Amino acid sequence: MRLFKNTAIVGAMTLLSRILGLVRDLVFARVFGVSGATDAFFVAFRIPNFLRRLFAEGSFALAFVPVLAEIKAKNDEAQLRAFVANVGGTLAGILLLVTGIGCLISPALVAVFAPGFVDEPEKFALTSDLLRITFPYILLISLAGFAGGILNSFNRFVLPAVSPVLLNLAMIVAALYGAPYFAEPITALAWGVIAGGVLQLALQIPGLMQLKLLPRPRWGWRDSGVRRVLTLMIPTLFGSSVAQINLLIDTLIASLLMSGSVTWLYYTDRLLEFPLGIFGVALGTVILPHLSAKHAEKDPVAFSRSVDWGLRVGLFISIPAMVLLMVLAAPMFWTLFGYGRFTERDVQMSALSLSMLALGLPAFIAVKVLAPAFYARQDTMTPVKAGIASMVSNMVMNAIIVFAWTRTGRDGAHAGLALSSALAGYINAGLLYYWLRQGTHFVPGGGWWRWSLALSAGGVTMAVAVWLLLAELPSFGREPATIRAGLLALVIAAGGSIYLAIAALCGVRIRHLLDRSAT
Numbered sequence: 001m002r003l004f005k006n007t008a009i010v011g012a013m014t015l016l017s018r019i020l021g022l023v024r025d026l027v028f029a030r031v032f033g034v035s036g037a038t039d040a041f042f043v044a045f046r047i048p049n050f051l052r053r054l055f056a057e058g059s060f061a062l063a064f065v066p067v068l069a070e071i072k073a074k075n076d077e078a079q080l081r082a083f084v085a086n087v088g089g090t091l092a093g094i095l096l097l098v099t100g101i102g103c104l105i106s107p108a109l110v111a112v113f114a115p116g117f118v119d120e121p122e123k124f125a126l127t128s129d130l131l132r133i134t135f136p137y138i139l140l141i142s143l144a145g146f147a148g149g150i151l152n153s154f155n156r157f158v159l160p161a162v163s164p165v166l167l168n169l170a171m172i173v174a175a176l177y178g179a180p181y182f183a184e185p186i187t188a189l190a191w192g193v194i195a196g197g198v199l200q201l202a203l204q205i206p207g208l209m210q211l212k213l214l215p216r217p218r219w220g221w222r223d224s225g226v227r228r229v230l231t232l233m234i235p236t237l238f239g240s241s242v243a244q245i246n247l248l249i250d251t252l253i254a255s256l257l258m259s260g261s262v263t264w265l266y267y268t269d270r271l272l273e274f275p276l277g278i279f280g281v282a283l284g285t286v287i288l289p290h291l292s293a294k295h296a297e298k299d300p301v302a303f304s305r306s307v308d309w310g311l312r313v314g315l316f317i318s319i320p321a322m323v324l325l326m327v328l329a330a331p332m333f334w335t336l337f338g339y340g341r342f343t344e345r346d347v348q349m350s351a352l353s354l355s356m357l358a359l360g361l362p363a364f365i366a367v368k369v370l371a372p373a374f375y376a377r378q379d380t381m382t383p384v385k386a387g388i389a390s391m392v393s394n395m396v397m398n399a400i401i402v403f404a405w406t407r408t409g410r411d412g413a414h415a416g417l418a419l420s421s422a423l424a425g426y427i428n429a430g431l432l433y434y435w436l437r438q439g440t441h442f443v444p445g446g447g448w449w450r451w452s453l454a455l456s457a458g459g460v461t462m463a464v465a466v467w468l469l470l471a472e473l474p475s476f477g478r479e480p481a482t483i484r485a486g487l488l489a490l491v492i493a494a495g496g497s498i499y500l501a502i503a504a505l506c507g508v509r510i511r512h513l514l515d516r517s518a519t
Contacts, residue, residue, distance in 0.1 A: 006157055007313070010282035013161030018274045020168035025270050026336055027175045028189075033341025036123045037186045039262040043114045043251065044130035045193060046266070048102075050248055051138045052145075060091070060142065061149050062288065062375040063232035067225055068153050069292035084150060084213050086220025087229060091146055093219055095139045102138070106131040113248060114262070116255030126184065133190035140197030147204030150213055153289045159207045161285070166203060167196030235380040245391055250417040253398055261414040264346065268353040268418060271332060275321035276364055283310055284368035291376035300441070303376075307436070308445045310369035313513055315452070318362040319459040320499045324492060325358035327466045331491070334477045335484040344477065349411070353418040360422025363429040370432035373442060386431035394424035454506030462499040466491060 032038050064087065071080050102109065107128040110117060117124040148160030174192025179185035208214040220226045254261040287310050294303040325332070329351035338347050371383045401416035436442045469491050470476075476484065 006155065006286045007282050010157045010161045010285050011278050013158060014164075014278045014282055016162065017164040017168060018277050020165055020172070021270065021277075022274065022336060024168045024172050024175075025267060026339075027172050029267075029337040029342040030339055031175050031179060032186060034260050034263045034343075034346050036120065036259060037126065037184065039114075039255075039259070040117070040123050040127040041130055041186045041189055042262055042266040043110065043117070043127050043255070044134050044190065046248065046251060047109055047113055047131060048134050048137045048193075050245075051098075052141045060229075060233060061145060062372065063229045063380070064146070064149050065153055065289050066292040066295070066376055066378050067228050067232070068149065069289060070296050071225065072153060073293070073296045081213060081215075083223070083225040085215040085218050086223040086226045088143070088146060088215040089217030089219050090221055090223075090226050090230075092139070092143060092217055095142050099136050099139045102135040103132045106135065113252055114255040115252060116257075126186075130187065130190045133187070134193045137193050137197045140194070140201050144197070144201040144204055147201070147208055150211070151204065151207045152285060153292075154211055155289075156207055156211075157285065159204055161282075163200040163203045166199035167193070170196035170199060232375075232378060232380050235384045245387075249391075249395060249398065250414075250421060253402060253417055254414050257402075257413050258411070260346070260349065264349045264353055265414055265417065267333070267337065267350045268357055271325065271329075271336075271354055272357050272361065272364075275318070275325070276361065279314070279317045279321070280365040280368040283314060283365065284372055287369060288372040288376060291372055295376050303373075304442050305445065307369060307373050307442045311366060311444075312451060314365040314369055315362060315455055316503075316508070316513065318365045319455050320462055320496060322358050322361040323459050323463045323466065323499075324495060325361065326355045327463055327470065328488065328491065329354040329358070331470065331473075331476050331484070331488050335481075335488045338477060338484075339481065347477070349414070352412045353415040356415045357418035357422055359419070360425035363422070363425035366429040367425065367432060370429060370436060373436055374432070377441065382435050383432065386428050386435070389431055390424045390428035393427050394420050397423055450507060454503050454508050457506055458499040458502035461502045462495045465498050466495040469494060 028038070032041075068080075068083070071083055107124070110124060110127045110131060114127065117127055144160075144163060148163070151157070151160055171189055171192035174188040174195070178188030178191065182188050205214060250265055251262055254265050287306060290306055291303055294300075294306065330347060333347040333351050333354070337350070338344070374380070374382045397420035398417055401420055402413050405413040405416045437444075473487060473491075476487065479487065
């Protein structure tokens with residue numbers, strides 16, 4: 001029950017953040033539209049944002065939390081405080097060095113991550129300048145992630161979950177009020193990123209003070225706990241962020257396609273991140289410290305039941321979300337972004353890639369449950385193997401699908417990149433599931449066939465119903481903003497109700513979503 005409650009808390013806080021994130025992107029679309037400048041900013045933001053997911057909520061959290069749980073289980077407060085201080089100081093020192101190097105070599109990073117910009121000197125120079133501003137975000141947000149990992153380990157999830165709200169607010173203020181003060185208005189967004197990072201870190205401090213774990217950072221390279229975290233981080237740097245690596249590869253290739261492709265993929269990713277961030281990240285955030293504690297307590301039965309619960313809940317949520325994103329991609333873009341300088345063509349191109357990327361949502365959420373099952377046992381190599389297979393397959397499929405798409409002469413080759421990422425997600429999730437079952441660390445509970453059939457029936461029925469409702473709204477994109485929002489809400493509500501009704505008829509009950517093994 002505690003897992004369900006904590007997941008609901010994190011999900012609710014993340015929902016607030018994602019709503020503001022959508023408001024942020026709506027403001028971006030209205031103020032800046034789609035242009036070379038927006039392509040430049042999104043590349044400059046994606047690079048440190050990618051590193052954030054590796055360090056702050058990726059490899060660092062996955063290595064730090066299990067070791068912290070083990071030390072915490074020994075009830076040695078002095079050792080716990082020393083460990084936190086040593087990790088904080090070492091992490092800050094390493095990231096200061098990384099940040100300095102990143103700012104110095106920003107043109108080289110842009111050339112690597114967006115090679116298509118090299119032939120456009122103005123766009124390339126702007127992207128390099130923006131990256132120098134945004135790169136220190138990795139330092140700020142990684143320290144915030146360090147603080148959040150401590151709070152999560154003590155079942156204090158609210159502050160870490162709500163902190164992204166501050167980033168969104170800072171960027172909204174920068175777009176609306178800061179842009180006119182810069183020769184290149186998009187520069188205001190870069191400074192908004194830094195302001196948001198400072199606020200996110202500051203928000204965690206009161207929570208640490210309450211736990212009496214606000215560290216006095218010190219260089220602790222020789223500390224055994226620090227060395228264990230660093231050793232575990234090396235493979236998790238890759239294994240925990242395969243989806244983000246695939247997105248960076250997509251950005252790289254998109255920079256070689258028609259202008260606007262990077263921005264279309266950015267908005268696609270942002271809409272997918274709405275359900276993935278609310279439910280996938282909430283599941284991953286809550287289940288990692290729980291599984292780490294069960295492993296430290298040597299309770300394999302509770303460990304397996306918790307993984308089983310996570311997968312069931314993940315599928316229950318991700319299937320209807322996938323259907324809605326695929327079928328309602330265009331209406332969603334019309335409703336959220338179809339104003340100002342965001343044109344009808346931008347809506348069509350963004351919706352095309354969203355319908356492709358959404359196909360992988362169940363796999364992306366499953367990985368948020370399966371990967372922590374390995375990291376909680378301090379097995380960091382298995383997710384790396386799955387990640388390598390996923391990344392290589394994504395690269396191969398990118399080459400095949402994009403080449404075939406461009407050969408047809410049709411626009412929208414960027415959607416092929418999204419499709420490749422979705423398919424690669426299933427390879428990643430499938431391998432993780434297979435190896436977890438093979439190692440006997442996870443034994444599925446009973447009723448999985450019935451559960452899967454119930455969710456599949458609900459999803460298919462929902463898709464047909466939503467498609468038929470949408471067919472009755474041929475002039476959706478020409479309706480006023482309030483009418484669009486109302487119609488979209490009604491269609492989503494109708495589709496969700498149908499899904500729940502069919503699932504209930506097939507035997508799914510609320511009690512099935514509760515984890516009775518969690519204590």
